Amino acid sequence: MLEESPSQLEGLSDEVKTGTTIIAIAFQGGVVLGSDSRVSAGEAVVNRVMNKLSPLHDKIYCALSGSAADAQTMAEIVNYQLDVHSIEVGEDPLVRSAATLVKNISYKYKEELSAHLIVAGWDRRGGGQVYVTLDGLLSKQPFAIGGSGSSYIYGFVDAEYRKGMSRRECQEFVVNALTLAMGRDGSSGGVAYVVTIDQDGAEEKCILGNKLPIFFDE
Amino acid sequence: MAVEFDGGVVIGADSRTTTGAYVANRVTDKLTPIHHSIFCCRSGSAADTQAIADAVTYQLGFHGIELNEPPLVQTAANLFREMCYRYREELMAGIIVAGWDRRRGGQVYTVPVGGMLTRQPVCVGGSGSSYIYGFVDSSYRAGMSKDDCLQFTAQALSLAMERDGSSGGVVRLAVISENGVERHVITGK
Numbered sequence: 088m089l090e091e092s093p094s095q096l097e098g099l100s101d102e103v104k105t106g107t108t109i110i111a112i113a114f115q116g117g118v119v120l121g122s123d124s125r126v127s128a129g130e131a132v133v134n135r136v137m138n139k140l141s142p143l144h145d146k147i148y149c150a151l152s153g154s155a156a157d158a159q160t161m162a163e164i165v166n167y168q169l170d171v172h173s174i175e176v177g178e179d180p181l182v183r184s185a186a187t188l189v190k191n192i193s194y195k196y197k198e199e200l201s202a203h204l205i206v207a208g209w210d211r212r213g214g215g216q217v218y219v220t221l222d223g224l225l226s227k228q229p230f231a232i233g234g235s236g237s238s239y240i241y242g243f244v245d246a247e248y249r250k251g252m253s254r255r256e257c258q259e260f261v262v263n264a265l266t267l268a269m270g271r272d273g274s275s276g277g278v279a280y281v282v283t284i285d286q287d288g289a290e291e292k293c294i295l296g297n298k299l300p301i302f303f304d305e
Numbered sequence: 306m307a308v309e310f311d312g313g314v315v316i317g318a319d320s321r322t323t324t325g326a327y328v329a330n331r332v333t334d335k336l337t338p339i340h341h342s343i344f345c346c347r348s349g350s351a352a353d354t355q356a357i358a359d360a361v362t363y364q365l366g367f368h369g370i371e372l373n374e375p376p377l378v379q380t381a382a383n384l385f386r387e388m389c390y391r392y393r394e395e396l397m398a399g400i401i402v403a404g405w406d407r408r409r410g411g412q413v414y415t416v417p418v419g420g421m422l423t424r425q426p427v428c429v430g431g432s433g434s435s436y437i438y439g440f441v442d443s444s445y446r447a448g449m450s451k452d453d454c455l456q457f458t459a460q461a462l463s464l465a466m467e468r469d470g471s472s473g474g475v476v477r478l479a480v481i482s483e484n485g486v487e488r489h490v491i492t493g494k
Contacts, residue, residue, distance in 0.1 A: 242464035243439030267439035302442045 103128045106274020107139060108236030109150035110264050111207040112248075113215040113229055114257045117285030118207040121261035122150050123236065123269050124277035135277045140291070144169050146284050147185045147208030152234035158202035165189050182208040186218035186225055194223030205231045209284045232264070236272035240264050258283060266299045306429040306461060307346060307403040308445075308454045313411040313482030314403040315454040317462050318346050319433065320474030331474045336488075340365050342481050343381045343404030348431035349418065350397040357388050357398055378404040382414035382422055390420025399430045405481050433465030433472035440464055451480060459491055 106127050111120045122139035125132055139151045141162040147169070151158035165188045172188075173180045186206040193200065207217040219226045221233070232244060244264055252260065258281060265279045279294040307316040318335035321328055335347045337358045343365070347354035361384045369376045382402040389398055396418075403413045415428040427445050429437060441461055449457065459476055466472045476491040 238435045240436075240439035241468045242437035242441075242461065243443055245464050245467060246440050246444075246460065263443065264439065267442050270442060271438045303445050303447070 103133055103155045107152040107234030108265055108268035108275040109152050109205055109234045110232045110261050111150055111205045111217045112257050113217045114252055114254050117209045118215040118217055119257040119261050120148050120150050120207050120282045121265050122280050123265055123275040125275055126155055127274050138280050140280050140282045143185050144180055147182055148282050150205040153202035157200045161192050161202055161204060181210045181212060182216045186220060190220045190223060190225040193220050197223050203233050205233050209286055236268035236275035239271040240268045243267055263300055306458055307401045307413040308458055309411045309413050309426045310449055310451050310454045313405045313480060314413055315458050315480050316344055316346055316403045317458040317478045319462060319466050319472040320477055321472055322351055323471050336477055336479050339381050340376060343378050344481060346401040348399040353396045353398045361385055377406045377408060378412045385416045386420055386422040389416050393420045401428045401430050405483060433469035436468040437461045437465045
C-alpha cells in the first residue's frame with residue numbers, strides 16, 4: 088500500500104485563493120487601481136507575481152480577490168459580454184454597465200462563487216468611477232478596498248483619504264495602502280501592480296518590493 | 306492600545322462590552338490599574354481578563370511590599386504572561402501591560418492570546434485592532450511627545466471604533482509617568 092505523507096495531501100486539497108489586497112480610487116478625470124501579487128494555496132505561495140488587475144475593456148479594469156478560479160472566470164465572462172455589448176451599442180461601454188454585468192453574475196451565483204471584484208474605469212459620461220460588487224450588490228464609491236489585506240488598512244484609508252486628490256496623490260495613496268496591507272497580511276505580498284486609467288487609456292505599472300515605501304516597522 | 310514616549314506611556318481603550326450583538330456596558334473602563342504606576346489594557350473575555358487582573362494585582366502588591374519599593378513594569382508583564390501561558394487553553398485574554406518605573410522609564414509590553422510576552426514601542430489589541438494596523442504603521446514615529454501620543458492614540462481608537470462593530474462608546478485615555486496617572490475621556494462630542 089502506498090502511503091502519502093500527510094503534508095503532501097494537505098497542500099493538494101487547499102483551494103487556490105487570491106488572499107489579497109485590492110484598492111481602487113477615483114480622481115477628477117480617471118481612476119487608479121492597485122493590487123498585490125500573491126496567490127496562496129493554504130500556506131504555500133503558488134504565484135508570487137500574479138497581476139490581479141484584469142482588463143474588462145480598454146478603459147475599464149477590474150481587481151480580483153477571493154477564489155482565484157472564480158474571479159478569473161467572472162472577469163473573462165464579463166470581458167466577453169462587454170465586447171458584445173460595445174459592438175451592439177457602437178461605442179465604448181460605460182463603467183456602470185461593466186459593473187452591472189459583474190454584479191449580475193455575483194448575485195445570481197452568490198452561493199456557489201466566492202470572489203469579489205472591484206470594477207473601475209473611465210467613460211465619457213461619468214469620468215472616473217469605482218464600483219463595488221461585493222456579495223451581489225452594486226455601489227458606486229469614491230474609493231474601495233477589498234481582499235483579506237483590506238481589514239488592516241481601513242483605519243489608514245479612513246484617515247488619509249481626502250476628496251479632490253490629484254492623479255499623483257491617488258497613485259501615492261494606492262501604493263502606500265498596498266504596502267501597509269502587504270506588511271501585515273500574510274496572504275498579501277510580492278510586488279504592487281498599479282493601473283491608472285483616464286481618457287487617453289490605461290497605463291500599467293509594476294512596483295517591485297524593494298521600491299515600495301518603507302514605514303516604521305516595530 | 307498603548308504607546309511609549311520619553312518619560313512615560315499613553316494608554317487608551319474604547320468603552321464597549323458586548324454579549325453577542327447587545328452592548329452590555331457602553332461606558333466600560335478597560336484601563337485597569339495594577340499598581341500605582343502600572344496599568345493594563347484588557348481585551349477578549351471580560352470575565353477572564355478581570356479575574357487575571359485581580360490575581361496579578363494581588364501578586365504584584367505582595368511583591369511590592371516584600372521588595373519595599375515600586376515593582377517593575379516588566380515584573381507585572383511577566384506575572385500576566387505566567388498566568389496567560391499556563392492556562393492558555395482555558396483563557397481568552399489579550400492584555401497590554403504599560404507603565405512607568407524608575408529603572409527603564411515608560412514601557413509597553415504585550416501579552417496576546419496564547420501567552421507570549423514582548424516589549425514594543427506601540428501595541429494595539431482587541432477586535433478593532435486589525436483595522437488600524439495600517440494607520441499605526443504609517444503614522445507612528447519614534448520620539449513623539451506626550452501630546453503627540455495622546456492625539457495619535459485618540460485618532461487610532463476613533464478610526465477603529467468607526468469600523469469595528471464590537472468597539473465603540475467613548476475613548477478613555479491615561480498618561481502614566483513619573484508624576485503619576487492622568488486620565489482623560491473623549492466623548493462623542
